[in-house]
Amino acid sequence: DIVMTQSPLSLPVTLGQPASISCMSSQSLVYSDGITYLSWFQRRPGQSPRRLIYWISNRDSGVPDRFSGSGSGTDFTLKISRVEAEDVGVYYCMQGTRWPYSFGQGTELEIK
Amino acid sequence: EVQLMESGGALVQPGGSLRLSCAASGFSFSNYWMNWVRRAPGKGLEFVASIKDDGSKDYYVDSVKGRFTISRDNAKNSLFLQMTSLRADDTAVYYCTTSKGHSVPDWGRGTLVSVSS
Numbered sequence: 001d002i003v004m005t006q007s008p009l010s011l012p013v014t015l016g017q018p019a020s021i022s023c024m025s026s027q028s029l030v031y032s033d034g035i036t037y038l039s040w041f042q043r044r045p046g047q048s049p050r051r052l053i054y055w056i057s058n059r060d061s062g063v064p065d066r067f068s069g070s071g072s073g074t075d076f077t078l079k080i081s082r083v084e085a086e087d088v089g090v091y092y093c094m095q096g097t098r099w100p101y102s103f104g105q106g107t108e109l110e111i112k
Numbered sequence: 113e114v115q116l117m118e119s120g121g122a123l124v125q126p127g128g129s130l131r132l133s134c135a136a137s138g139f140s141f142s143n144y145w146m147n148w149v150r151r152a153p154g155k156g157l158e159f160v161a162s163i164k165d166d167g168s169k170d171y172y173v174d175s176v177k178g179r180f181t182i183s184r185d186n187a188k189n190s191l192f193l194q195m196t197s198l199r200a201d202d203t204a205v206y207y208c209t210t211s212k213g214h215s216v217p218d219w220g221r222g223t224l225v226s227v228s229s
Contacts, residue, residue: 016148037129037215039215048207048222049157051217054215055215071153094157094215096216098170099162100159103159
């Protein structure tokens with residue numbers, strides 16, 4: 001099974017400052033079709049998870065452009081250019097390359 | 113707008129059974145793979161099971177193989193998860209999700225399953 005490892009697990013950030021979350025996979029996430037199936041999700045307190053980004057860097061409709069994804073192979077990053085209060089929550093990376101699909105442990109973003 | 117509404121969560125004793133349902137609307141249900149994903153208290157997210165659009169294939173995480181069965185009724189736009197031999201570590205919020213492009217674009221609100229004596 002592919003293991004997804006996120007860091008840090010806790011991320012205190014000052015409002016207006018940037019934030020970065022790392023996600024590493026135990027195997028390459030490049031599928032046989034050449035696409036890398038790495039997604040990012042946000043779970044705000046009391047809410048269901050919401051997808052932010054798919055296929056490494058494609059933002060979902062309605063996701064602010066301060067969120068961006070990058071990376072390749074086994075090493076991926078989610079960046080928030082300027083953290084806002086509504087960004088508080090837990091962020092997860094997820095691989096959809098090999099079943100069982102799997103998530104990282106989650107990174108809890110809080111405001112300092 | 114995609115809507116996924118789970119139901120069926122409850123408090124059940126270890127060894128018991130439960131059937132979760134998910135009512136889907138706002139999209140062409142029969143064209144989508146569907147999943148059940150769970151979040152245990154204080155823990156992260158875990159894929160539980162996945163089923164092909166026509167119901168002809170299904171996949172399970174090892175920890176539930178032989179105990180859980182995913183199924184669907186495309187005529188009724190409904191997804192199900194039959195859970196048997198429930199254990200304490202099955203306690204979680206269970207989410208019904210769509211599956212598209214090897215990702216999970218849509219999530220329901222979840223239903224809570226508690227396994228305890």
